[in-house]
Amino acid sequence: MSQLPPVPGQLITQKDLLTPQWQSWFYYLQNLINAGSLGPTGATGPTGSAGPTGATGPTGATVGVTGPTGSTGPTGVTGATGSTGATGPKGDTGPAGSTGPTGPTGATGATGPTTPTNVVSFTSSGTYTPSTGAIAAQVFVCGGGGGGGGAAAITNLGTPYYSAGAGGGGGAYLIGWFPISTITTPVTITVGSGGTGGAGGVYTSGAYAPGSDGTAGANSSFGSYLVAGGGGGGSGGGCQATTFAGSGSGAGGAPGAAGGSGAVATFTYGISATEGYDSSGNRIANTVNGNFGNQSTFIFSPNVIAYCGSPGGGTIAANAFSTVKGTAGVNNYAYAPAGGGAGAIGAAGIGSGGRGGAVQGTTGTGGNPGNGGNGGNATNPGLPTPGGGGGGGSEGRFVGSGVYNGGNGVNGGGGGGGAVNQDANVNGGTGGNGGNGFVYVVEYF
Numbered sequence: 172m173s174q175l176p177p178v179p180g181q182l183i184t185q186k187d188l189l190t191p192q193w194q195s196w197f198y199y200l201q202n203l204i205n206a207g208s209l210g211p212t213g214a215t216g217p218t219g220s221a222g223p224t225g226a227t228g229p230t231g232a233t234v235g236v237t238g239p240t241g242s243t244g245p246t247g248v249t250g251a252t253g254s255t256g257a258t259g260p261k262g263d264t265g266p267a268g269s270t271g272p273t274g275p276t277g278a279t280g281a282t283g284p285t286t287p288t289n290v291v292s293f294t295s296s297g298t299y300t301p302s303t304g305a306i307a308a309q310v311f312v313c314g315g316g317g318g319g320g321g322a323a324a325i326t327n328l329g330t331p332y333y334s335a336g337a338g339g340g341g342g343a344y345l346i347g348w349f350p351i352s353t354i355t356t357p358v359t360i361t362v363g364s365g366g367t368g369g370a371g372g373v374y375t376s377g378a379y380a381p382g383s384d385g386t387a388g389a390n391s392s393f394g395s396y397l398v399a400g401g402g403g404g405g406s407g408g409g410c411q412a413t414t415f416a417g418s419g420s421g422a423g424g425a426p427g428a429a430g431g432s433g434a435v436a437t438f439t440y441g442i443s444a445t446e447g448y449d450s451s452g453n454r455i456a457n458t459v460n461g462n463f464g465n466q467s468t469f470i471f472s473p474n475v476i477a478y479c480g481s482p483g484g485g486t487i488a489a490n491a492f493s494t495v496k497g498t499a500g501v502n503n504y505a506y507a508p509a510g511g512g513a514g515a516i517g518a519a520g521i522g523s524g525g526r527g528g529a530v531q532g533t534t535g536t537g538g539n540p541g542n543g544g545n546g547g548n549a550t551n552p553g554l555p556t557p558g559g560g561g562g563g564g565s566e567g568r569f570v571g572s573g574v575y576n577g578g579n580g581v582n583g584g585g586g587g588g589g590a591v592n593q594d595a596n597v598n599g600g601t602g603g604n605g606g607n608g609f610v611y612v613v614e615y616f
Contacts, residue, residue: 292554293610299358299393301351305614308349310393311555314342316605317402318366318385319483319511319561319577319586323410324374324599331379332490333410335516335563336577336588336602338483339366339385340402341508344557344583347397348474354396363389363399363608368577368586369407371599382407382599385586391608402480402585405511405602415488483510483560483585508583509549511560514575514590514600548603549581555611558582561603564590577603 289302301308317339325333342363366388372380388401409415489495495516549559561578564587574597577587589600 288616289614291612291614293360293362293612294554294607296362297360299360299610299612300356301354302614302616304616305351307351307615308354309613309615310347310349310397311609311611311613312345312347312391312393312397312399313508313555313557313583313608313610314344314391314399314401314480315363315365315388315608316341316480316508316511316558316560316580316583316585317388317404317483318368318605319514319563319588319602320385320405320407321369321371321382321602322514322564322589322591322599323382323408324372324380325591325593325597326374326379326410327376327596328379328412331410331412332414332488333516333591334408334415334488335486335495335514335591336369336371336382336385336408336600337405337485337513338511338560338563338577338588339368339388339405339580339585339602339605340482340510341480341557341560341580341585342388342391342402342583342605342608343399343480344478344507345397345399346476347393349396355394358394358396359392360394360610361390361392362610363391363401365389365580365583365605365607366401366404366586368579368589368602368604369404371574371576371589371601372408372410374596374598379410380599381409382589382602385602385605388583388585388605388608391610393610393612397475399608400480401608402508402510402583402605403482404605405483405513405585405588406485407602408486408514408589408591408599409488414490478507478557480508480583480585481510481560483588484513484563486513486515486563486588489516508557508580508606509560509585511577511580511585511587511603511605512563514563514577514588514602516591516593548578549584549606551581554582554609556582558584558606560584561587563587564600574598574600576601579603580606582606583608 289305291299291302293299319339320336322335323333366386369383369385372382374380384407385404387404390398390400392398487495493516547562549561552558558581561580561584564575564577574592575590577589577600580586580603584606586603586605589602591599
């Protein structure tokens with residue numbers, strides 16, 4: 172048998188076994204084994220050193236195929252509601268939003284009252300209580316007219332100068348509208364009386380005898396809401412040895428403030444004057460100051476209209492046996508009491524007394540110049556129309572021997588002035604009385 176070749180080396184590693192040399196050696200070894208028995212086993216060689224660890228094989232599959240999803244189990248019982256948590260702190264206020272668009276116009280309201288269904292008139296003082304159901308009231312208030320002045324009396328002292336009595340001024344006239352809800356009721360009503368005419372001069376031998384002034388008309392009022400002033404009294408006639416200023420007319424009652432002498436007051440204040448006024452509202456030269464009208468007051472409101480009364484007629488002084496026609500009273504407003512006419516120093520056919528100021532045809536006529544006569548009384552136009560002034564008296568020179576007085580005003584109109592009678596031993600004429608005021612309430616429901 173062939174002899175086994177020597178081993179390729181003393182040390183064998185795992186990778187050496189795969190080399191051609193070792194493979195060839197093992198091939199011979201295999202043939203020897205196949206050809207015969209082997210000899211005795213040789214002594215065990217020393218243990219070789221451990222070979223290197225072989226490479227790690229690939230990892231086998233560990234996760235199985237995912238099984239199918241199981242069916243959904245039954246819904247569990249609902250648990251009990253938990254307690255409400257504590258309220259959190261209030262947050263900051265957010266910014267204001269922009270203004271929204273204007274909404275549509277609302278429906279037109281019901282028509283307000285237009286027809287008066289009740290009238291309450293006062294010609295004397297009293298108390299006003301609104302009727303049940305009244306919602307508004309229109310109130311008219313008129314002050315009393317001023318009395319006319321008395322005339323001077325002729326004396327036996329030569330040929331001095333004289334003047335007749337001047338007409339009194341008309342009272343103020345106010346109109347106001349009030350919702351009943353704005354009025355504290357009951358309301359005290361005051362109706363002002365007209366002023367008293369001045370007395371004529373009383374004839375006294377060897378002495379001058381001037382006439383007296385008429386007194387002012389009294390105020391009328393609707394509580395404190397409307398107060399209409401009375402007109403001023405006309406000046407009394409004078410008499411003296413030398414020329415002098417004549418008789419000034421009484422001023423109309425003035426809304427807002429006292430009127431001036433013989434004043435034609437505006438809406439708020441009277442115009443101060445130093446002389447009387449003629450029928451056109453012009454000053455008469457050389458006449459004395461008239462008397463002031465009373466002040467009117469009212470709670471300022473766009474729903475109040477205020478008129479001042481018109482002044483009476485003034486008259487100048489004249490030498491004895493002259494002729495001076497009386498000046499008519501003034502009417503400056505269509506809806507305000509007028510002034511009274513002045514008395515005359517008149518000759519037959521010439522010296523008529525002045526007519527009263529006219530308000531819608533209610534004037535008093537002047538005295539007849541023929542045989543002398545009293546001034547006519549104004550005609551009452553009915554409430555709530557303001558009245559006219561009384562006419563002035565007239566003397567029929569050397570024809571009549573009477574005393575000729577001024578006529579009376581009505582509804583706040585001024586009284587007329589008394590006349591001078593040029594016959595000796597006769598008193599001067601007395602001034603006419605001013606017309607009483609009134610308060611007139613129209614209720615709306």
